Amino acid sequence: xxxxxxxxxxxxxxxxxxxxxxxxxxxxxxxxxxxxxxxxxxxxxxxxxxxxxxxxxxxxxxxxxxxxxxxxxxxxxxxxxxxxxxxxxxxxxxxxxxxxxxxxxxxxxxxxxxxxxxxxxxxxxxxxxxxxxxxxxxxxxxxxxxxxxxxxxxxxxxxxxxxxxxxxxxxxxxxxxxxxxxxxxxxxxxxxxxxxxxxxxxxxxxxxxxxxxxxxxxxxxxxxxxxxxxxxxxxxxxxxxxxxxxxxxxxxxxxxxxxxxxxxxxxxxxxxxxxxxxxxxxxxxxxxxxxxxx
Numbered sequence: 001x002x003x004x005x006x007x008x009x010x011x012x013x014x015x016x017x018x019x020x021x022x023x024x025x026x027x028x029x030x031x032x033x034x035x036x037x038x039x040x041x042x043x044x045x046x047x048x049x050x051x052x053x054x055x056x057x058x059x060x061x062x063x064x065x066x067x068x069x070x071x072x073x074x075x076x077x078x079x080x081x082x083x084x085x086x087x088x089x090x091x092x093x094x095x096x097x098x099x100x101x102x103x104x105x106x107x108x109x110x111x112x113x114x115x116x117x118x119x120x121x122x123x124x125x126x127x128x129x130x131x132x133x134x135x136x137x138x139x140x141x142x143x144x145x146x147x148x149x150x151x152x153x154x155x156x157x158x159x160x161x162x163x164x165x166x167x168x169x170x171x172x173x174x175x176x177x178x179x180x181x182x183x184x185x186x187x188x189x190x191x192x193x194x195x196x197x198x199x200x201x202x203x204x205x206x207x208x209x210x211x212x213x214x215x216x217x218x219x220x221x222x223x224x225x226x227x228x229x230x231x232x233x234x235x236x237x238x239x240x241x242x243x244x245x246x247x248x249x250x251x252x253x254x255x256x257x258x259x260x261x262x263x264x265x266x267x268x269x270x271x272x273x274x275x276x277x278x279x280x281x282x283x284x285x286x287x288x289x290x291x292x293x294x
Contacts, residue, residue, distance in 0.1 A: 025085070046186070
């Protein structure tokens with residue numbers, strides 16, 4: 001009972017916070033180089049999480065197996081998942097970037113059938129995911145189709161969703177000796193350091209000049225997006241079904257689209273509103289059986 005409500009609370013928190021991080025990333029990359037911006041965010045967040053782990057007396061990973069998982073998932077989730085997304089938002093509106101990462105719901109459900117903790121897709125879950133995909137397609141459609149000039153940025157956003165899904169499924173199928181907080185700290189430091197090194201190699205350092213807007217974006221992404229919501233996600237991964245994890249990728253874009261429309265004045269059509277309603281129905285279909293069986 002407690003675990004079920006814990007998963008629900010984490011689910012709500014993650015969707016609310018991550019739905020607004022797309023907007024914050026878009027604001028940040030207007031003034032800051034993307035790779036170094038993302039790396040700095042996670043290095044600072046990782047250091048904060050180390051302090052938290054020490055305060056609650058939870059040690060950092062000690063075994064080779066745990067450190068191997070830290071490195072692999074840090075590269076995939078932080079470097080690949082967040083890094084590619086941040087890079088793509090130099091050109092993509094925040095709502096379009098959020099919509100593209102909904103592909104992780106399909107990757108998550110499909111990859112989630114693999115491994116010792118694999119969960120087969122039922123007809124109900126399959127229908128809910130399909131409905132969510134239809135709603136996502138409606139949200140993506142603007143009447144003019146996709147721009148070929150932005151194809152590479154769109155592919156980067158799609159690749160970020162695959163990298164993220166692979167790491168999430170790996171975390172679901174391994175048993176770790178490390179607690180959630182120190183694991184998140186180590187993962188953020190590894191992924192963030194990798195991005196910072198890459199940013200320096202790409203020559204981004206001279207372009208890193210904080211402005212009032214980018215400073216606020218960095219603080220929000222570090223505290224809310226990384227320290228709080230990301231830790232909640234890591235806690236939820238082994239406790240929720242792959243289909244439930246996948247629905248995060250449906251609701252986050254809804255929040256992101258609304259945030260981009262409200263704060264950044266990004267266009268939102270009537271068709272996209274209809275798409276969001278269809279997504280909510282799909283999420284309800286997918287998550288309801290999971291709650292009943294919890």
